[in-house]
Amino acid sequence: MPARVGIVVRTRHRPAFLRGALADIAAQTLADRRVVVVNDGGDAAEVDRVVAASGLTGVEVVHIPDGQGGRCVAANTGVRALDTEYAVLHDDDDRWHPDFLVRTAAWLDTHPDDAAVAVPTEIVYEEKRGGAWTEVGRAPFWAGMQRISLTEMMSINRIVPIAVLYRRAVHAEVGWYDETLDAVEDWDLYLRILNVHGIGFVAGEPLAFWTQRPDADGLDANSMFGLAAEHARDDAVVRDRALAAWVRREGAGLPLFVAASHAELAAHVDRSIDGAVERIVERLRAEIASDVRHEIDAHQPVMSRLRRLRRRLLRG
Secondary structure, eight states: OOOSEEEEEEESSOHHHHHHHHHHHHTOSOOOEEEEEEEESSOHHHHHHHHHHTOOSSOEEEEEOTTSOOHHHHHHHHHHTOOSSEEEEOOTTOEEOTTHHHHHHHHHHHOTTEEEEEOOEEEEEEEEETTEEEEEEEEEESTTOOOOOHHHHHHSOOOOGGGEEEETTHHHHHOOOOTTOSSOHHHHHHHHHHTTSEEEEOOSSOOEEEEEOTTOOGGGSOHHHHTHHHHHHHHHHHHHHHHHHHHHHHOSHHHHHHHHHHHHHHHHHHHHHHHHHHHHHHHHHHHHHHHHHHHHHHTSOHHHHHHHHHHHHHHO
């Protein structure tokens, strides 16, 4: 019988991260799982050695030749290799709580209308110390989030792949990861899922850990930092594509009105900010001038200050 949960590990020239990811999977309390490691253009022998030394059994390794892969190609290759009911992307540098699979699979088992489920996520910040990446701090990702809604997701992506287990069959309904994108492929898929299904949320303690290395570059960099330009470009691509579909269906009237209203509101906000800044600057100038006068007065000879006071009294 096929395993119930399929895990796709995307990796490229990062053996230390891959070792950590496989150890993280081995620590899961749900044993009914299958792992596919997708080597996206890295050294095949090196990846095979890491997998063999991990102690995990039944791991399939798929090697994509250098120059023929990419984030989306690797994701699709891994998910297509699965025969499981559920699927999740576990990038090689991220981590889970040991009960992540147990609790997310239980949610999907009991919520048939949800095509996916997400969990609270904690950002783990790392710095390179002594040649190794070391945790230096943590922060909640979207602290206080209690649900996944299409409205909020249209503004900005609120979940990351390490935090989402989904029904593999949903690809037949909404399509695969878009291989024309270099980034935001997960957000694009979640938007398509939310058009037709719900995405559940297991509230409570963090069950997923998204590592970030702001100072890293090259192969050690996170996609959100190393692919910042691609994120900005593909975010616009996804939005423009959706807007074009609306215009073809409904015409350009409403988007044109919204765009004009947005421009007017932005201009009003800019004017309000400029006015507030000018008032603050003038108040600060007045306070500084007053302080300077007081300072000058404080250093005048006592007799001079007394004579000035006497003249004021006489005038009064």
